[in-house]
Amino acid sequence: MAASEGACLNHVSRESPDIKRLAQFYTEVFGFEQLAAPNFPFGVIWLKLGSFYLHLIERDPSTKLPEYSAMSAVAAPENLPRGHHVCFSISNFDSFVRTLKDKGIQVHETCQPDGKTKQAFFFDPDGNGLEVSSARPAP
Template structure:
């Protein structure tokens, strides 16, 4: 079987009971911008973009869904950012790592920082308001 040609990450989606709150978090913390979102009628969505090409779709969760909302309410909660490096998370790269981490701390967001064995890659792990794991690092752009 042939691998997909020209494959790239297009977007990720996050379900939430509070679409506006979660979208605001990603706008304030990571600089996402609101882009044109479809009118899906029965539920609210906000589409966000992190230029140049990455998108996130924040989608209103069906309140009748019996699944837990994020790790905070899961029976196997990962509420401690120290346990997140091996857990389920989305990773972003920033060029202003130190000031970014300071901003998180000033906003009262609990973080766990670590440095990779190479001594160069610094990472911070934390949660969004719905308990979804996030990592931000001073990653270099992928090399071709």
């Protein structure tokens, strides 16, 4: 049995100084729903979109962030195709990107070499890289 047999993604977590602001962004922009979360000694918000889970965790205010952090990994969305990001497939790609722009979110749009798959890169309020793609994930 391979060590990874049966393995699957459980969740992605994002640390933030303002988890309520970040939760509002993900619920308004992507349509995540908020779930009940266990009672931790720090703030957490658990979100779900389809079968994808996002855990927002309150940053310890006494922790000094390293010089190289999510906020400074890349300075602009056009650098995200080679930077750290999480990608969501979006069926209504063009209207979704238009909504991002209407919200004042800076977006870098590109197209994969196949000429069919559209991509848009942007940041959440904490500077985490995001991508939306017109392609459906492979089964």
